[in-house]
Amino acid sequence: MSTFNEEICVPIRSDADIVVARQKGRALAVQLGFSGSDPTVIAAAISEVARNIVNHAKQGEIVLTGVHESSRLGIQVVARDEGPGIANIEQAMQYGYSSGKGMGVGLPGAKWLMDDFDIKSQIGKGTRVTMQKWVR
Amino acid sequence: MHVPILKQGDYLIATIQSVLSDADLLQLRDDLADRVGQFRSRGVIIDVTVLDVIDSFATRTLRGVAHMLKLRGANTVIVGIQPDVAFAMVQLGLTLEGVGTALDLEEGLAFLNAKTKRAGGVVARTGGTAPSSLSKSPPDARTRRGNRPLQ
Numbered sequence: 001m002s003t004f005n006e007e008i009c010v011p012i013r014s015d016a017d018i019v020v021a022r023q024k025g026r027a028l029a030v031q032l033g034f035s036g037s038d039p040t041v042i043a044a045a046i047s048e049v050a051r052n053i054v055n056h057a058k059q060g061e062i063v064l065t066g067v068h069e070s071s072r073l074g075i076q077v078v079a080r081d082e083g084p085g086i087a088n089i090e091q092a093m094q095y096g097y098s099s100g101k102g103m104g105v106g107l108p109g110a111k112w113l114m115d116d117f118d119i120k121s122q123i124g125k126g127t128r129v130t131m132q133k134w135v136r
Numbered sequence: 137m138h139v140p141i142l143k144q145g146d147y148l149i150a151t152i153q154s155v156l157s158d159a160d161l162l163q164l165r166d167d168l169a170d171r172v173g174q175f176r177s178r179g180v181i182i183d184v185t186v187l188d189v190i191d192s193f194a195t196r197t198l199r200g201v202a203h204m205l206k207l208r209g210a211n212t213v214i215v216g217i218q219p220d221v222a223f224a225m226v227q228l229g230l231t232l233e234g235v236g237t238a239l240d241l242e243e244g245l246a247f248l249n250a251k252t253k254r255a256g257g258v259v260a261r262t263g264g265t266a267p268s269s270l271s272k273s274p275p276d277a278r279t280r281r282g283n284r285p286l287q
Contacts, residue, residue, distance in 0.1 A: 015157050015158035015159055016157040016159070018157070018158070019155050019156075019157050022188070022189055023155070023188070026188065036220070037219070037220040037223045037224065039220075040188065040189060040218075040220035040221055040223070040224050041220075041223065041224045041227060043188060043189045043224075044189045044190075044191055044224040044225075044227075044228060047189050047191040048191055048192060048228070051191065051192070051193055095229060105192040105228055105229060105230065106192055109192065109227075109228035109229060109230075112227050112228065112229075113224065113227050113228065
C-alpha cells in the first residue's frame with residue numbers, strides 16, 4: 001500500500017478541532033472520488049476517533065492520506081495520541097462500553113463505518129487507530 | 137457559531153446555520169431551556185439541515201435536549217436530517233428514540249400542532265392546505281397561558 005498525496009495533519013486539541021478534521025476528511029474523500037454517502041460516512045468515522053482523542057488523551061492528531069493498493073484507491077485515517085492508552089482493547093471495542101462520559105459508540109462505530117480498522121495502544125504511551133475505506 | 141432561536145407563537149424554531157462544535161451544541165441546549173421558560177413555549181423545532189455529520193455526541197446531546205425540554209413542558213421535533221447523515225447514523229447504531237423527527241420545517245410544524253393539540257390551532261396539511269400556518273398563530277395562544285408572570 002502506498003500513499004500518493006501530501007499528508008493532511010490536523011492537530012486535535014479541543015472539540016472545535018473535531019469539526020476541522022472531519023471537514024478536511026470529507027474534502028479529501030470527495031477529491032479521491034468517493035461519492036454518494038461515503039464522504040459523510042468517512043466524516044462520521046473521523047468525528048468519532050477525533051472525539052476519542054479529546055475525551056481520553058486531551059490532545060493528539062488526525063492524519064489523512066490518499067492510498068492505493070494494487071488497483072484500488074482509498075483514504076487512510078490515522079488517529080494518534082500520547083494519552084493514557086487503553087488497557088483492554090477488546091472491551092473498548094465493545095459496542096456500548098464506555099470508560100468515560102461517552103456512549104461507547106465511537107470506536108466500534110468507526111470500525112463499522114470504514115472497511116479496515118486497526119487499533120494499537122500501549123498503557124502510558126498512547127493509542128493509534130488506523131483505518132481505511134476504499135472507493136467502490 | 138451561535139444558533140438563532142425564533143419565537144413563532146407557542147413554538148420556538150432553532151435553525152442551525154453552520155456546522156457546530158460540541159460547545160455550540162451545548163450552548164444551544166442551554167439557550168433553548170431558558171427560552172422555553174421565558175416564552176412559555178409548547179413546542180420546539182430544531183432544524184439540523186446543514187449539519188454535515190450527526191455523530192454519537194450530537195445524537196446524545198439532541199436526545200438530551202428533547203428530554204430536558206419535555207420536562208419543561210415542551211415537545212421537541214428535529215427536522216432536516218439529510219439522507220447521508222441518516223445513513224451514517226444508522227451505521228453507527230445511533231437512534232433518536234423518544235424524540236420527534238420530521239422531514240422538514242413544514243412537517244415539523246404539523247407534528248407539533250398534532251402533539252400539542254392546540255385549541256383552535258391551525259391544522260396543517262389537511263386537504264392540501266397551503267403551508268401558511270407559519271404566519272398564523274391562534275389569537276388566543278398568548279392569553280390562554282398568559283396572566284402569569286414571566287419567569
